[in-house]
Structures are given as structure tokens and as C-alpha cells.
Amino acid sequence: MSTEPIASVFNDAYAAEQFEAYRRDPQSVEESWRQFFRFAEQAAGLAPASSTSGAVGMRPNDSDFAAKVAGIARYTNAIRAYGHMAVQLDPLGEPPPGAPELTLEFYGLVDADLDLVSGASLGFPHLATGRDVAERLKKRYCNNLAVEVGHLASEEERAWFRQLFTEEKLTAPLTPDEKKAVLRRLTEVDGFERFLGRAFVGYKRFSIEGTDALVPLLDTAIERAATSGAKHVALAMAHRGRVSVLNHVLGKPTALIFAEFQGRHDHLTGSSTGDVKYHLGYEGSSRTAQGEIAVSLVPNPSHLEVVNPVLQGRARALQRTTDRRVRREQDVVPVVIHGDAAFPGEGVVPETMNLSRLKAYRVGGTIHIIVNNQIGFTTDSIDARSTKYASDVAKGFEVPIIHVNADDAEAAIIAMRIAMAYRERFGKDFLVDLVGYRRWGHNEGDEPNFTQPLLYEKVRAHPTPRQVWGARLVAEGLVTQAEVDALDAEIAAGYQAILDQTKVVTETPHHEEHGSAPDPLVLTAVPESELVKLNEAMLKYPSDFTPHPRLAKQLERRRDAMGDAGGIDWGHAEALAFASILTDGIHIRISGQDVERGTFSHRHAVLNDVQTAKKYAPLANLPGVDASFEAYNSALSETAVMGF
Secondary structure (H helix, E strand, O other): OOOHHHHOOOOHHHHHHHHHHHHHOHHHOOHHHHHHHHHHHHHHOOOOOOOOOOOOOOOOOHHHHHHHHHHHHHHHHHHHHHHHHHOOOOOOOOOOOOOHHHOHHHHOOOHHHHHOOEOHHHOOOOOOEHHHHHHHHHHHHOOOOEEEOOOOOOHHHHHHHHHHOOOOHHHOOOOHHHHHHHHHHHHHHHHHHHHHHHHOOOOOOOOOOOOOOHHHHHHHHHHHHHHOOOOEEEEEEOOOOHHHHHHHOOOOOHHHHHHHHOOOOOOOOOOOOOOOHHHOOEEEEEEEOOEEEEEEEOOOOOOHHHHHHHHHHHHHHHOEOOOOOOEOHHHEEEEEEEEOOHHHHOOHHHHHHHHOOOOOOOOOOOEEEEEEOOEEOOEEHHHOOOOOOOOHHHHHHOOOEEEEEOOOHHHHHHHHHHHHHHHHHHOOOEEEEEEOOOOOOOOOOOOHHHOOHHHHHHHHHOOOHHHHHHHHHHHOOOOOHHHHHHHHHHHHHHHHHHHHHHHHOOOOOOOOOOOOOOOOOOOOOOOHHHHHHHHHHHOOOOOOOOOOHHHHHHHHHHHHHOOOOOOOOHHHHHHHHHHHHHHOOOOEEEEEOOOOOOOOOOOOOOEEOOOOOOEEOHHHHOOOOOOOEEEEEOOOOOOHHHHO
């Protein structure tokens, strides 16, 4: 049984009043109350209420008991709704804010009251008492996963989360072997960044240190994508942690990265921007249990979040099958990595999220990850946003959110399991807020103590994510401290060997590129007979389609304009140009505000039936043409649609 109906705002007196009415006549209260009070009767050992009007003998304390049952129901619902406020998210030790709704006193209850009701009365038939229910919910909602799903409008989605957090499945802890694999992964990430810091002193790299768990988080996304049948995971991100992601996630060879730090760029081709290393893109792959899967990172020369719609458009294009008439959203999974200051601060973020469920732009759900350093350059969060969480913008678009402590790699992995399962089930966006810190300044040349001295006193004293995870596994008896140290030394030696090898490689001489020869002249003229034929095809409609009579008459003039009378106008010329491009087998997609009709009522690429409102696009129905034509009215967007 779901307890959602009881989550509405009411006081204990009102609950008692409803219970008394129910005991007199069950039909006098709503079904949600009847269902709830039937469980309350069972828990209290009361005889069932009569189904007909008339007083039923009540014990003196029945009303008090009903109020307590209602209070316990509200308490357990509050754990779901406000549990995220009790999770220790800050690795540096800032305590969670908590919430009065998470206390029994808020509902006029004492601890012993939790034993008065059965688990079944709260929707948990396999649990004995209300105490068992509360403990189970606290474990799921107040421990390591700070979940926010109350803003979802769909009851089906909320029920999916309730089911998810009352069973193991996706929320099962990591196995011992998985935990050891995470230790190796974090050691690779941590060792790579420390090695760069030693080998290339003073070089900017915008290190990932403090949010190292991003790499196993992405590993999980890629593995789950492959398991669900995806062929490609497409990434976009700003500069923070980009070099590590290129190396560990996309498989960019370490030797090439070291070469770039040494100033050698002769190998850069393809997705390179010619820009600094922490702006570069890459086309790579990842080996999973299901086999190889393509993984790409879109170049992002800056600024920050502008790459978001670019990735969305690229993902949608990649989802097209070879004939381009079918799009398979499950084939390509887009993942966007945000900064905690940029996510609420840059308008392109909500612009792009607004596109996520529009038919012209949807990609079947994007996985969003906030790499949350709790600071933007030198600006504290209190000066950067008006919301509690950096992720709150996403609530307006009904995106589920899970916040996790970046020192808890297991929680991050579980959060990503849930995110990928949700995307597969509902085809919607999901957001994981990875709350960590930034070990150095904005870049490795900045001095953070100038602006955040107290914060960086904590950072200096705090062990790295690798050390935190290693200590945890030592405490659990899975490894020894000697094994943790040996693994670190092994990986460091490997990086040193690669660097030594790159230093003996003779650098390829660099040659100045010369301008390319001009392209040959291309004739674009179309025979008049072909234009007349295309024009006629665009003036024919299905027998069951009725265009607006005034518009139909306006379009009929295009037939005359092809003759001696002349007078081809702007919209007509565009239609003929589009038609000729389509006959050459080139697909066309246009989108923007009012593009179907045209802002100046000139295009009319999509017509509307005056009787049924059915749409018809003549350019999409040219006889003998295989290329597709798509025209979509867009959201009112200054940036996202263009980037898409």
C-alpha cells in the first residue's frame, strides 16, 4: 500500500475527526482514508467499522490511537521527503542541516509509539512494526543517498522510487571484488594527478582531486549503457577534471597526454580544437562486460555550459539509424558534467533542460553530473546562488536528483546505477550531484588561501578520496595498509616509465600548414522543368487533408509564379531550394521559433488541417525522394536551440 495520500497537510485533530467519522460510517470519508483506517483497525485490534450508518462502539482512546497512527504515517513519509537533509554530504565535515520533520517530537510522538503499528499498516507487509519501517527508510534516505523525487509530477515515477528503496537490487552494496576494483581505479586517478603535479610543476591541469569518484561514476554509466544495448556514450564537460576523464574514461593514451604537457601537439587530429589540453575532445572506446562501446567527449573551448546543447544535438544525430528515418534513443546515452557554480548560474542550462522532453529535441534522457567543489573559482556558494542546492534548477523540469558525498565511491556508483535504470525505464533526464571539494585553487597556479583560508585549512588536513577509500577497505578487512601502499607505488612507477619513454621519442618536425587549394566551382542550377515538377508536387495534398482555404489560395499563386507571370517570392524560392536539395538525397532539419509557418507567414512548410488539426509537410512527401525533411517549432530560446 502506498502512503502517499496521507502526505497531504493536516493536523492530528483533523485525523482523529476523520477516524471518528469512519468508525460511524466508512462511506463518509474518502477511499484513501478508508484504506488507511482499515490498516489502523488491524494494528489496534479493533472490530471493523460497520459499512452502514450508525454509531459503532468506540474505545475511549480510539481517537488518540488514530492520531498516533496518522503521525507515524506522516513521520515515515517525511523520511522520504526530507531524508536528504540528514545525509552527510560534505566530505570536509560540515554537518547536514537536518529538518524538524525528521523528529518524532514534531508529530507529538515518543519513541515507544513506533511499536504501536504494524509494518503492513504503513505499506511494508514484510516488516513487523513502524519502528522497523522507520529504520529501513532511514537506511535508504538518511544514510548515503540524499534523494529528491517529491517534485516529480508522475505518481508512476514516485512509486518506482518507493519500490526501488524498499528492495535491494540497484541499491545493493558493492561486492568485495568491486570494492577492490574501485580502490585501483581511485589510485590510478589520484596517482595520475599527483604525478602530473610533480612532473610538470606549475602547469595548469584543472585537476579532478577532491571529486575523484567522477571516474568510477562514469565507469558505471558506461557499463550500464552497454548492458542496456547502447552503442555510444557521448560526454560533454568543462575543464575541471577533463584531463583525467580523457585518460581514464576515454582511453586517451597517457603517453600522448604527457607529450602535450611537453609541448608536442603534432599528433592532434580529428576532434582536436588546437586549444589547450583541458579543452580538447576525443573519440575513444571502453571495454565492458558486453564488449566495446564507443565513448566520445565533445571539444569545449569554453565557455563552460554552452557545450550542453551542442552535445544534445550531436546525441540526437548519432541516434539516427543509417536510413535516418528511424531514431533509436537507446543507442546513444548523453552525459553532461556540470560545475556547481555554472549549473544554477548560466541560463543555457535551463534553456537546454527545457528542450529535454520536446519531440523535436528529446534524446531519451540525459545523465547530468554536477562535479560539486562547493566553490566557483573564488566565489562561495552563498554568493553564487539563491537556492540550497546547486541542483535545484533541475527540479523545475521534474528531474530526479541524488546527492552523494564524493568520498563515498560506493554511494556514487549506486546513484549512477539508479540514474541509468531510470533513464532506461522512463526516457528522462536524471541528475547526480557529486559533492566534494577542490584540492588546489581554481588552477594549480592559484593561491586559494587568499580568498578561502578557513576552507583550505580543512582541505589540507583532509585525506584524499583514495586514502579515505583505502582506509575503509582496511577497516573492513578486505586489504592491508601495505597492499594499499604497494598499489600506489606500482601505479606511480608505471606513470614514470611512460614519461621516460616519451622523453626518448624524437619529436616529429613541425611544418607550417599552407592554405588549401580553392574548391572547384560547383554548379547549383536546377533545370526549369525539374523546378516545375517539384512545385506541382508541393501543391498536392492527401485526399483527406483540408488546408485553410485562404492559405490554399495563397499557395496556388506559386503555380502562376512558375509561368510567364513570374513573381517567385522569398518563401517560394526557399521551398524550391529545399525540394531540390532533398532530391539530391540530402536530409534537411530546420528548427526554431515558428519555423513551420515562418515568422513572417512566408514559409508554410507545415500545413494544418482546418477540420482535424492534423499536420502535413509537402516537402516530407515528395514522390521518389528518400531524404527526410523535418521542421519543428522550437522553444523560445536564444542559445540552446542554436547550440543543438
